[in-house]
Amino acid sequence: MLNTAKVFAVALAATVLAAMYAAAQEDATKPAGYGHRLEQVRDRGKILCADNTELVAWSWIDEDGKNRGFGPDYCRAYAAAVFGDATDDNWEIVNITFAERPTVMQSGEIDVMTIANTWTAHREVHWGNFVDIVHYAGLGVISSKDSGIVPNDWQTLDGTTGCTGAGTNYVQMAADMESEYGITFELALYEIGGVRDAYDAGRCDFVLTGSDGTGSFVRQLTRSTPDDHNIWTSVFGKDPWAMLVPHGDDQWFDLIRMVGWILVNAEELGVTQDNVEDMFANSPSVKVQRLLGAEGTWGQDRLQIADDVAVNIIKEVGNFGEIIHRYYSAEAEEKGWGFYRERGPDNLYLRGGLMYVPENT
Amino acid sequence: MPAPVQGDLRSRVETHSSVPLWRNIYVLRAVTQIAAALLIVGLIGFLLNNLFVNAEKRGVDLGFGFLSLRASIKISNAAIPYSPDNSYFYAFLVGVVHTLRATLLGIVLATILGVLVGVARLSHNWLVQKIFAVYIGAIRNVPLIVSCYFFYFGLVLRMPIxxxxxxxxxxxxxxxxxxxxxxxxxxxxxxxxxxxxxAAVIAGYFVRRALRNRETRTGMPSYPNLAALALLAVGGVAGWLALAGGGEPPLLPSIPVLKGTNFRGGMRMTPEYFALVACLTVYIATYIGEIVRGAIQSIPRGQLEAARAVGLSEIHVLRYIVIPQALRIIVPPTIGQYINLTKGSSLAIVVGYADIYVVTRNIIEQSGSSAPMFLLIIATYLLIAAVYSLIGNLYNRSVQIVER
Known part of the structure; x- marks a missing residue:
């Protein structure tokens, strides 16, 4: 005899089994953690990018109190990818010191780190997933002309004093440099603003910093002019810079990585901030149409972003070359937004650089 | 008559036990204490669990095994021999030694300056009194980090190159x-x-004791301290001359010589060490000064007047009447200030001094083990503070009045 209680129990068991099966199915294709970050960002209505705001060109705060620079532009691009456009409210630069990076990454409070970040095996394993390299630097040296140090001659650093940031990998690279060249020097460690002040006051003869930061560093000195210093063209070791997301969410990692590909592919295909709308509507190129999402998708639905996500991104920040030009060019230098440097390895592979990303197809 | 008393007692006990549990004061006390203990244990358990679960989720290693790996970081001007080939743990020890070196010197100097400030505040000289009042007001109302920054970047680094x-x-x-x-x-x-x-020190000790005994016995001034010092000086100089005559003197002078942009040879105090000790000393001395002033003022006026009336000099009034009584009041809060100074020394990062915290930041950067390193820092500061308190409390016991 069937009674309602039994029917109910069977129905319940069936539901639970079905739910477990569905969950198992989902687990099979979506590993644990998949999609949590995007959900969090959408709920918060804001993407949090960790950066240090004391490096003109890479990331600083302008006279209007707005975050500017290469890092913040990437943050805006991410916001445009997630929310359709970047407004004042849907992206935020969380200012951190370089020494705070491991703790910030391990706490998982930050969505993406756009700080000038050297990619090493150790950090990949301990901090989070790095996406593609956006800048190829090395450990750069700035030496004062009074010190008697000969630029690009590592031996002349022997017996002198250097300054660098506390809690950076430069502290280890300095030790490596000493053993490689058989020299010893004194090394004073400060927070990043302290390095500038101490060098300015003559506490040290040279500064170790990312070779990309050397140009803006000498411009921020207040008690001397850039001509009083030598910026070395030799660099020590490899110092590849890349954006970084917390471990454990493949969807978020893919999304952040795709934004980087879109920026580089857009430059390759000649899609710029000015012509993107026009290209979207009129370009006969299939590659352009695919990139901009007018024809077919490469997985936007799975990343839960708009098909024309590339249009939103390029409209917001331009392509990779435009971002570089904005901060590393003669115009940027004139405007006080950065400084001029040759576009070297971060040029497109078509022009002899190393920027070579897969197609958005 | 014992019987009625017993009956009385029993009836009283019965009344007592008839109070319901929820109104029984003993039960209530026990329950609240157990509840409070459970709450604290639960809270700690929750926090630890949170740490472990999240560490597991993010694949963060919480072990201490990495401490034996090669440190590979550079620490300049290490107080104990150090090279990047040493282990992380040894690098951490270098940081501990640096913190101890700064705090111990800071404690000694802050105590000396603090006592001077406290006494000067009570000076009858209007100018002296006001100068020190302004000093205390100015330093005490500025955050320590600002003082340290000013000392280092504003004063020390403004010295000539x-x-x-x-x-x-x-x-x-x-x-x-x-x-x-x-x-x-x-x-x-x-x-x-x-x-x-x-040997001269030991001989001096016995000579001093003998002369003091003689002084107490006969009342004749015998200068025990002077005699002991003279013996030490004679021993030291004679030994030096003998050894120098027989070959080489015990110490050869090492004179700093400018080579390139740095001096070689001689003894050096780095600007970072100097600035940190200076800002900690100047800051903590203001607090110690106020403690000393309060303690001296708490001694009844009548005692000072009585001491002067029996013809003691001002120095003797201080030495025999004021200080022994004031010490009892000074010591306990001063220990607290020593611990404040120790904690304040972590501002070393502002002046570029490689203390526990700065070294730890570099270790975390290199090893990725932030949680274990922070636990290690907490334990180390706790240990240092506990040792300072212990020493202070032992001293405090020796200056308290022995009551019968």
């Missing part, structure tokens, strides 16, 4: 890379000389 160093007799060189002085380089005979000095 090494090429234009201020040359004082000695020679002593003052520059923004530190203070350099002449120093003795120990030679082979240094150990022998130390033994001679030690």
């Amino acid at each position: 090494t090429k234009e160093a201020v040359h004082l007799p000695g020679p002593i060189f003052l520059s923004n890379r530190g203070v350099y002085t002449i120093w003795g380089e120990p030679t082979a005979s240094f150990g022998t000389w130390l033994l001679i000095v030690l």
